[in-house]
Amino acid sequence: MASLAGPVAIRIASDAPATRPRIDRSGYLFVAFFTVPFLLFNIAPIFFGIYLAFTEWGIVGDPVWVGLANFKEALADDWVANAFVNTLRYAAIIVPGVTCLGLLFAVFVHQRWPLATVARTLFFTPNVVSATVIGMVWVWLLDTQFGLVNRYLAALGGPEIPWLTSTQWALVGVSLASIWWDVGLAFVIFLAALQEVPKDLHEAAAIDGAGRLRQFWHVTLPHLRPAISMVVTLQLIASLRIFSQVYVMTNGGPSGASESVIHYVYQAAIVQYRLGYASAVSMLLFALILGLTILQRLVLRERLRG
Amino acid sequence: MVERRIPGTNLAWRDLPFWLGGMALALAWGAPFVWMVSTSFKPSNQVMTKDIEWLPREITFANYAKVFEYPVLTWAMNSVIQATVTTALCVLFGAMAGYAIARLRFPVATCCSCCSCRRSWSRPRSRSCRCCWRSSRSAGPRAYRADPADDRQRVLGLHLPPVLPLLPEGAGGSGDRRRRRPVPDLLQDRAAAGARTGDRGGGDRVHAELEQLPLAAAGHL
Numbered sequence: 001m002a003s004l005a006g007p008v009a010i011r012i013a014s015d016a017p018a019t020r021p022r023i024d025r026s027g028y029l030f031v032a033f034f035t036v037p038f039l040l041f042n043i044a045p046i047f048f049g050i051y052l053a054f055t056e057w058g059i060v061g062d063p064v065w066v067g068l069a070n071f072k073e074a075l076a077d078d079w080v081a082n083a084f085v086n087t088l089r090y091a092a093i094i095v096p097g098v099t100c101l102g103l104l105f106a107v108f109v110h111q112r113w114p115l116a117t118v119a120r121t122l123f124f125t126p127n128v129v130s131a132t133v134i135g136m137v138w139v140w141l142l143d144t145q146f147g148l149v150n151r152y153l154a155a156l157g158g159p160e161i162p163w164l165t166s167t168q169w170a171l172v173g174v175s176l177a178s179i180w181w182d183v184g185l186a187f188v189i190f191l192a193a194l195q196e197v198p199k200d201l202h203e204a205a206a207i208d209g210a211g212r213l214r215q216f217w218h219v220t221l222p223h224l225r226p227a228i229s230m231v232v233t234l235q236l237i238a239s240l241r242i243f244s245q246v247y248v249m250t251n252g253g254p255s256g257a258s259e260s261v262i263h264y265v266y267q268a269a270i271v272q273y274r275l276g277y278a279s280a281v282s283m284l285l286f287a288l289i290l291g292l293t294i295l296q297r298l299v300l301r302e303r304l305r306g
Numbered sequence: 307m308v309e310r311r312i313p314g315t316n317l318a319w320r321d322l323p324f325w326l327g328g329m330a331l332a333l334a335w336g337a338p339f340v341w342m343v344s345t346s347f348k349p350s351n352q353v354m355t356k357d358i359e360w361l362p363r364e365i366t367f368a369n370y371a372k373v374f375e376y377p378v379l380t381w382a383m384n385s386v387i388q389a390t391v392t393t394a395l396c397v398l399f400g401a402m403a404g405y406a407i408a409r410l411r412f413p414v415a416t417c418c419s420c421c422s423c424r425r426s427w428s429r430p431r432s433r434s435c436r437c438c439w440r441s442s443r444s445a446g447p448r449a450y451r452a453d454p455a456d457d458r459q460r461v462l463g464l465h466l467p468p469v470l471p472l473l474p475e476g477a478g479g480s481g482d483r484r485r486r487r488p489v490p491d492l493l494q495d496r497a498a499a500g501a502r503t504g505d506r507g508g509g510d511r512v513h514a515e516l517e518q519l520p521l522a523a524a525g526h527l
Contacts, residue, residue, distance in 0.1 A: 023412050030406030034399040105335075108328040113317045115329060122336035129339070137342045146354040148341060180338065 053279035063276065070280035080281055082256050083264040084288070086171060090260060091239040091292075093175040094182065098235050099228065101179065102186025107216070109187075110194045120191075127184025135248025138177035139164065142249075164250055167257035174245050174258050181245070182238065186231045193227035194220070229300040233293060240289050261285045346370070 053070055055063035074080045105123045109116050126134065141148045142163035150160050163173035197220055205215045243262040246252060252259035252267070261281065269278035309318040317325055340360070345353055346369050348362040406412075 024406075024410035025412060027406040027410035027412035030402045030410065034403035037399070105331075108324075108331075111321075113321065113325050113328075114315050119329060119332035122332040122339075125336060125339050133342075137338055140345070140353070141338055141341065143354070146356070148337070148358060151358050180335070183335075 049279045049282060052276050053283045055276045057275045058273040059275060066276065070277045071284070073277065074280050074284060079256060079259070079264065080261075080284075083259045083261045083281075084284075086257070086259050087240055087242065087261045087285075089171055090175055090178070090242050091236055093172065094178050094239040094242075095232060095235045097175070097179040098182045098186050099231050101183050102231060103190050103224070103228075105183065105187045106190035106194055107220075109191060123187050124184040126181050129181070131181065131244035132248055134177055134181045135245050138173070138180070138245075139249055142173045142176070165254060167255055170250050170254060170258040174242075174249050177249065178239070178242060178245050182235065186235065189227050189231055190224065193224050197223040225300075229297075232300070233296060236292060236296060237289060240285065240292070 052063060054065060054067060056066050056070070057063035105119075109120045109123070140146075142150075144150060144160060144162045144165060147163070149163065154160065161169055163169050163176075201219050202215055205219050210218065241262055242260045243266065246258055246260045246263045247266070250258040252263050262285070265278045265281050265285070268274045268281065309320070311318050312322070344360055344362060347365045347367070348359075349364065349366050349368065352359065352363060
């Protein structure tokens with residue numbers, strides 16, 4: 001009897017003649033509808049941005065070629081270094097937070113206990129609200145005097161934390177709002193992946209005497225590795241590009257404590273009209289994202305193979 | 307050992323603390339959203355109060371009335387138009403390009419299919435790709451790979467297109483991305499031949515064959 005679990009191959013007798021296939025020229029037309037706008041609006045701006053990184057341009061007039069001057073200035077700029085360090089801190093807080101909470105919520109909802117549908121809705125709801133609204137709401141919630149978070153912390157005997165007004169906590173406050181917003185997507189991905197885990201493996205593990213934690217660690221988690229890898233990669237990229245929350249909640253302050261790279265690029269390009277310099281910083285961020293993504297993928301691929 | 311369950315539910319008594327904890331977490335997670343809705347019905351002088359007020363002391367619709375002092379409907383209509391047009395064009399143009407690369411034979415498709423099949427994103431042997439087509443002749447008849455789990459993944463909508471080379475393993479919703487179930491070229495060719503000869507039942511028969519393929523692959527037929 002054929003197995004239901006693994007891939008099965010059926011050989012289909014090919015009656016195709018052994019001649020060179022003809023060219024379907026209509027294919028060009030089909031592809032052009034997608035390719036032309038894609039090249040115009042996605043690829044061309046990237047190359048234009050690369051060109052601008054080597055120029056000085058303030059929108060008015062023609063760009064002036066300055067070579068690597070923008071990159072030299074960016075690498076020597078303390079504010080750029082601060083923005084990069086902050087962005088890496090955002091990633092260090094948000095990525096594990098979203099991944100762990102998303103997994104926890106998905107495992108809970110996957111049990112299909114009573115009111116699981118309500119819980120599922122509550123966990124996913126923040127994800128449908130725009131980042132701007134999230135920022136506004138969390139500015140209220142994290143208010144030092146009247147915010148809900150500090151009220152409940154006080155009720156539990158905790159200290160009054162100046163979430164968005166101190167250099168020590170501003171980045172954490174923005175990260176909290178980001179985690180609350182982002183968990184919904186990770187939760188849905190994990191929930192879908194959990195439904196892929198074969199039940200018979202859990203039953204076999206239970207017969208072998210494995211408890212719930214051991215089943216989760218040795219059966220569920222290995223099956224979730226691809227989903228975890230995907231969530232970590234997507235979240236890493238999203239965290240490194242964080243902007244809206246920073247813009248709405250702190251505008252990069254106080255004293256640049258919550259400044260992200262994209263917010264800095266916005267300030268340089270739109271507020272100071274230094275488009276060449278902003279493009280150079282963007283290129284540096286692109287290199288960082290590319291490097292981290294490749295590194296993360298190599299590490300996870302090795303673990304998957306292992 | 308039989309677990310004692312709470313009557314009328316699938317919840318075991320020993321799971322009750324976990325359920326309570328999880329539901330508390332869910333309520334806490336939804337609290338900012340509830341706060342946002344509740345605040346929208348509060349007068350502005352009751353938004354920031356010394357005590358926590360989840361429900362407004364007096365309900366006012368003034369905030370909503372104020373919203374409509376601005377051209378909100380125009381903004382909303384702009385968003386709707388933008389979302390509708392973007393979605394429609396993305397689906398239409400994406401489907402057209404995908405169809406051409408997967409099914410038609412022309413040099414650009416050769417490039418794309420080569421990359422795809424070498425990375426095992428697409429079917430193992432692509433007839434739209436000349437080099438694959440050549441190697442497929444030496445490799446013998448094409449194999450059709452099917453896996454019942456693949457259908458479940460497709461229903462979940464987790465198969466992402468193979469255009470993001472940096473996406474991790476399993477971005478398609480499964481650890482084994484080789485398990486794709488393409489529509490065999492042979493069946494499409496027969497449907498096209500049927501259309502040329504005026505055999506209108508060809509499409510239905512091909513569809514029926516496609517429906518049976520996963521069953522055949524699983525050994526049910």
